[in-house]
Amino acid sequence: xxxxxxxxxxxxxxxxxxxxxxxxxxxxxxxxxxxxxxxxxxxxxxxxxxxxxxxxxxxxxxxxxxxxxxxxxxxxxxxxxxxxxxxxxxxxxxxxxxxxxxxxxxxxxxxxxxxxxxxxxxxxxxxxxxxxxxxxxxxxxxxxxxxxxxxxxxxxxxxxxxxxxxxxxxxxxxxxxxxxxxxxxxxxxxxxxxxxxxxxxxxxxxxxxxxxxxxxxxxxxxxxxxxxxxxxxxxxxxxxxxxxxxxxxxxxxxxxxxxxxxxxxxxxxxxxxxxxxxxxxxxxxxxxxxxxxxxxxxxxxxxxxxxxxxxxxxxxxxxxxxxxxxxxxxxxx
Ligand SMILES: [Zn+2]
Numbered sequence: 067x068x069x070x071x072x073x074x075x076x077x078x079x080x081x082x083x084x085x086x087x088x089x090x091x092x093x094x095x096x097x098x099x100x101x102x103x104x105x106x107x108x109x110x111x112x113x114x115x116x117x118x119x120x121x122x123x124x125x126x127x128x129x130x131x132x133x134x135x136x137x138x139x140x141x142x143x144x145x146x147x148x149x150x151x152x153x154x155x156x157x158x159x160x161x162x163x164x165x166x167x168x169x170x171x172x173x174x175x176x177x178x179x180x181x182x183x184x185x186x187x188x189x190x191x192x193x194x195x196x197x198x199x200x201x202x203x204x205x206x207x208x209x210x211x212x213x214x215x216x217x218x219x220x221x222x223x224x225x226x227x228x229x230x231x232x233x234x235x236x237x238x239x240x241x242x243x244x245x246x247x248x249x250x251x252x253x254x255x256x257x258x259x260x261x262x263x264x265x266x267x268x269x270x271x272x273x274x275x276x277x278x279x280x281x282x283x284x285x286x287x288x289x290x291x292x293x294x295x296x297x298x299x300x301x302x303x304x305x306x307x308x309x310x311x312x313x314x315x316x317x318x319x320x321x322x323x324x325x326x327x328x329x330x331x332x333x334x335x336x337x338x339x340x341x342x343x344x345x346x347x348x349x350x351x352x353x354x355x356x357x358x359x360x361x362x363x364x365x366x367x368x369x370x371x372x373x374x375x376x377x378x379x380x381x382x383x384x385x386x387x388x389x390x391x392x393x394x395x396x397x398x399x
Contacts, residue, residue: 262396
């Protein structure tokens with residue numbers, strides 16, 4: 067069973083190892099490149115080590131730099147530690163930082179451009195405005211100052227000229243979601259350009275998306291969990307996990323449902339990072355009512371209608387797979 071990120075109670079070094087393994091498996095950084103840090107409640111910075119293979123990191127490899135500047139651990143901290151420290155000093159609201167060299171964002175960095183996150187509805191809100199940091203030697207104090215200066219202006223994501231990206235978050239889950247979504251935008255724009263000209267949503271269309279208030283089904287009075295219902299939960303969790311690992315779904319987007327009995331079905335929840343969906347997050351929809359206390363995906367009405375009108379359809383997947391999105395954003399057929 068895949069590991070679930072718990073930013074509240076998981077030790078920072080376990081969080082870092084889990085996220086670096088997702089980034090590495092998804093091909094979003096090189097073997098030695100990229101670094102992640104988390105600052106804890108005592109002001110200690112936990113960070114990936116320098117020059118150690120990112121494909122086989124263990125929690126005991128993670129370094130700690132205490133508030134007083136003492137270095138604890140068996141390796142050297144990441145050579146890019148200076149910019150992590152400078153960012154935390156400039157932005158006390160940021161508690162985790164992801165730096166990597168993902169292919170599509172590096173492509174933007176070498177042509178000195180920032181990806182337009184208006185390419186899909188949810189990305190602008192997740193990524194926020196994206197800054198651009200002029201080149202400085204990787205690992206230098208100068209680079210640290212330049213990055214902290216731009217992030218200090220309120221940007222949560224920046225492109226580093228001819229280098230890569232740095233993304234901050236209120237915790238590691240937030241930073242990873244932003245990182246993955248920004249790379250997704252960059253990749254979609256590049257792929258779109260290979261078959262046509264990407265078209266962007268207007269700010270008004272994005273505001274409309276953010277402002278929509280989901281219409282909720284009434285709650286069921288009681289829920290039952292027969293074995294065939296539990297089996298379907300397990301199937302949904304597994305398919306979402308596989309889709310994330312294959313890059314066919316990202317933290318911020320993707321819905322899966324499966325028909326259960328008659329027109330009743332099970333569906334993934336809203337506002338939950340797709341990588342971390344568990345059995346008890348899945349929402350049961352029975353007689354047009356939802357499982358008490360749970361919020362199904364915003365697309366639940368669409369799923370309900372599809373099942374009602376199409377008795378032969380037993381499962382639905384909504385996602386933004388990278389190659390099909392090239393068609394989605396250009397309107398090419
Ligand atoms: Zn780097």
